Amino acid sequence: MTFITRNQHKAQGQRNPGVSPKTIERLSVYRRTLANLPASTPFIYSHELAAMCGSSAAQVRRDLMVIGTAGCPSRGYAVAELIELIDKRFAGISSHAVALVGAGTLGRSLIAYLQRRYHRLSIAAVFDKDPDLTSRVVYGIRCYPMGELRRVVEEQSISIAVIALPDASAQEVAEQLTAAGITGILNFAPVSLRVPSGTCVVDIDIAAALDKLAFFARTGRDQYLREVMDESRDKHGH
Amino acid sequence: MTFITRNQHKAQGQRNPGVSPKTIERLSVYRRTLANLPASTPFIYSHELAAMCGSSAAQVRRDLMVIGTAGCPSRGYAVAELIELIDKRFAGISSHAVALVGAGTLGRSLIAYLQRRYHRLSIAAVFDKDPDLTSRVVYGIRCYPMGELRRVVEEQSISIAVIALPDASAQEVAEQLTAAGITGILNFAPVSLRVPSGTCVVDIDIAAALDKLAFFARTGRDQYLREVMDESRDKHGH
C-alpha cells in the first residue's frame, strides 16, 4: 500500500492547531482500543495504551495533547473522557456518509468488513457500472448505476467515497466523484488520482505494501540470521 | 488506512544503505508505472514520472539515487534500465512466496486482486480454520486447515503472510506464523500484533484510513484545508 498522503503543512500561522495526519491515524486507533476496553478499566496510563497500540508512552501523551489533554498523574487518563475528547476532535465525522464505487469482490468485502467493524462512518450507497448489479441490494445496501451518482450523492449529502475498482476506470470515476461534490476519496486502485485542489485522497496500495514488506522482511531475516550466527547466547526480549 | 508500520529498523547503524520505507514504497509505485508505459516511451524524465505517480521531480531523483542512478541529462532515464535497477534493489523479492490466512470475503477478494494485478509475489497457499473451506480450492489456490500451516510454510519456503481475519484471532495466528518461520506479515486486522523482534509487520487499517480521510475531508472544505491538503498543486508544470 501506499499511503501516499500528500499534505504539505505549511503556514500553520494561527489557524487550526495543525494536527499531523499521523496523529489523526493514531487517535483513531486509540479510540478503537479504548472503546474495546472492559468497563472494569475506567482509567489507563499512557504506557498501557501505548503497549496496546504498538506505540510509545511519549508518543501517546504527545498525541493526546492535541485533544486537550485530561490525564491525572496518579490515575492516568479516564477512558470515557478520552473517548469523548477524541470524538470532539473528530467532531462532524459521524455525519459523513460514505459512497462505495465498485461492487466487485473487493467492494463487497469492504462492505462486509465495515459493517461489522466500524460504526462511525457507514456506507450509504454503492455504485457500479455493471447493469447486473445495479438496482439490486448488496449486503443490505442499495446498488445504483453510475449515472445516478450525482443525484444520490447530493440527496444524501455524501462527502467521502471509496474507490474499489480496477485501475483503468479509477481516474474517470474520481472525476465524476469530485464533480458530484465529494471531498475525500479512499482509493484502492493502484493509480495516482488527479483531483482538484481541496479534495483529499488517501491511497491504499496493497501491491506496494507487499513490496515494502518483502523488502524489509528479507533484510529482517538477514538480520536475524546474522544475529543468530554471531551469538546464540543472548536473547533480547523487548 | 493506517499504515502503522512498525518495522523495527532500529540500529541500522552502518549496515544496509539505510533505505527509508517511504522510498521503498515509492520505488514499487515507480516500477509499476514504468512497466505500464507503452513501448513507444523508452525514456522518461523525472518530472514526467513524478506527475504520473503524484510525486515531485526532486523526490523521484532522490529516490532513484538509492538504486544507483542512471539518468542522462538530455534524454532522462531509460525505462527498461530503470526497471531492471529497481528489480535489482529488490533482489530476492521474486523468490518470496506468500501465505494468506483467512479465506473469508476479504481473503478471497485479495486473492482475486493480487492474481489479476500483481505478478512478482504470488499467493502460494491459503489457510482457514473453517472446515468447510479447507481442502477445497479457492480461486485456484489450495486452502489448508490451520493445523498444516507449519508444514506447508516450511515445505514451500513461504516467508511472508497476509492476515485477513477478524481481530479476535489475529494475534494467535501471528504467533503461529512466526513460529513457522514467517518474517513478514501484512495485517488487515485492526489490532496491533506483538511479534518477535526481527519480524516485520505492515498494518493496513481501513477504519483508521477512513477516519483520517473524514477528518481531512471535513476540514478540507475550509479555506485552510485547501492549502493543507492540496493534491495537485506542487506537481508543477515545468
Add this chain to the structure above:
DNA sequence: TAAGCCATGTGAAATGGTTCACAGAAGAGC
C-alpha cells in the same frame, strides 16, 4: 504534614524525510 513514588505535560534535542538550488553534462541551433 511530610516524604516517596510515579505519571503527566511539554520544552528541547534528535531523527527522518522533503525540497531547494546549483554545478555539471549533453544535445540543439547557429
Add this chain to the structure above:
DNA sequence: GCTCTTCTGTGAACCATTTCACATGGCTTA
C-alpha cells in the same frame, strides 16, 4: 565551436515527527 537550454545528481536547508528529559503535581503511606 560556442552558447542556450534543460535535465540530472546532490549538498545543504528546511520541515515534520519522534524521542528525551525533567519540572510539576496528585496520591499514598506514615
